[in-house]
Amino acid sequence: MSGVSVHTPGSLAELLNLLANLPNVSIVAGGSDLVPRMTRNKNNTGMAFPGFGREGLPEKNIVYIGSAGLNDIRESDGNIIIGAAVTITELLESALVRAKSPLLVEALSEMAGLTIRNTATLGGNISNASPAGDSLPALYVLGASVVTASVNGSRNHRIDDYISGPGKTARNADEVLKEIIVPIQKQKGAFIKMGRRKTETLSIINAAVLIDVQDDVITNNELGSVRIAIGAAGPTVIRCLAAEDFLCGKEPTEENFEIAGTYAAEAVSPIDDVRSTAWYRKRMASVITKRALAKALQSAE
C-alpha cells in the first residue's frame, strides 16, 4: 500500500481549494515528467533526472489538473491564451496557434515524439523548469508570461522571472499555473534543436531567435531588433543580450551572424552531463545561433 492519494477536481475552484487545504501536494498534468520520476524514486532504480537529484518518496497528495476545465486555447488582446491542461498535440492541431505563433509550433513539433506529445502539456514543460525544456527558448523570445492562481487570487509572471533555476519556479505551493499568455508573433522566428536522435530525446542544446522585420530587411538591408535565447546551456534558458545588441541595425550577413554566434557562446554557461559536455555545448551555442538566424531570415523572404 502506498500513501499516495490522487485527486481529480472538477473545476478550478475545487482545484484551488485542494491546493489551499491539502498537505504535501504535487500537481500532475500529463505526467510525462512526474510519473517516470515517481517510478524511479519508488523503485529506487535508475538515475534521477540530471540536475534534479533524487527527491525521496513521492508526495502524499497528487492533484490532477486535467479535469478542472483548463483546456481552452483562445485569442484575446493580441495574445494567445493557453490553458494549463492543453496538450502539445492540441496546440499543434490548433488553427489559431498555427496561424499566429509559428515559432511556438516549430519548437513544439521538435518536442519528444507524437505519443508523448499526446499527453504532455505546455504548462508541464514550463513547470518542470528543465534547462532543456524545448518550449522555453521560444517562449522567452516571444515575451510569454504565465498566470498562477490560488484561493487568494491570480499573479502574472514574465516567463524569465517565473523560471528561477533548474526545476525551480516562482510558484507558491498553494498555486497552480493556470494559463500561459503568448503574444501573437509579428516577427520572423526560428527554433533549432540538437538532440542525440530525431525524436523522443531531450536537447543537447536548443535555440530560438526572433527578428523584427517591420523595418523591411529587404529594402533597408538592416536588421531591426533581434532576440536570441539558448536552452540546455545554463541553469535556465539564457537570453544572449550582447549578440542581440550587436545585430540590431546591422546587415544580415553571414559574417555578422558569425560574430553574433561568438557573443552567444560567451553568454552561455553549460555543464557536462549524460547528454553532452560543456565544451561541445559552448561550441554548438555559436553554431545554432548562426543557423537559427539564417533560418529565420529564410522564412522572412
Add this chain to the structure above:
Amino acid sequence: MGQILTFKLNGADTEVLINGDETLLDVLRGRLSITSLKCGCNHGDCGACTIHLNGRAAKACTVLAATATGARVNTLESLFLGGDLHPLQKAFIDFNAPQCGYCTPGMLMAASAFLSSAENPSEPEIREALGGNLCRCTGYNQYIEAIMAVAEGNYGPLPKRGA
C-alpha cells in the same frame, strides 16, 4: 491508500481498486491482467506500453492511473474487430515484421492511432509517428513497409478515429 478507478476499458465500463502511485501500465497489467502491453523501460522511452487514451496513442507508464478517471482506454485487444485481425496485424504477419514480438503490441497501437487520424501519410510521417517505439530486434523497416502497405489501402479500409 486504495482508491477506485472508473473508466471505459476496450468499450466496457470498468471499476478497479488501485493505489494512488500506480501507473496505467501497473493497473492494466498487474490488476486487470491485460498483458498485451509490455513494460520495456517504465520511463516513457520505449513505447512497449502504448495504448489508446481517448482515441490517441499514449504511453501507459507515463500516465498516473487515477488520472484516467472517466477516460476511454483501449489496448491491443480492441483491435480484434469481431474476431478478425486488424489490417495492421495482417500486414505485420505478411511482412514478417515481428521478430521476438515484444515491441509489436506497442507498434500496433501507435500505428493504428496514427493511421486513423492521418490522410495518406508519407513514409517520413509514419517514421515520425513511430519515433517513440523502440524495437530491440531492430526490424524497423519491415514495420514501416507493413504500415505503408496498410496506409496505401492494400489491406482494405481502416476504422476511423473515435472508437
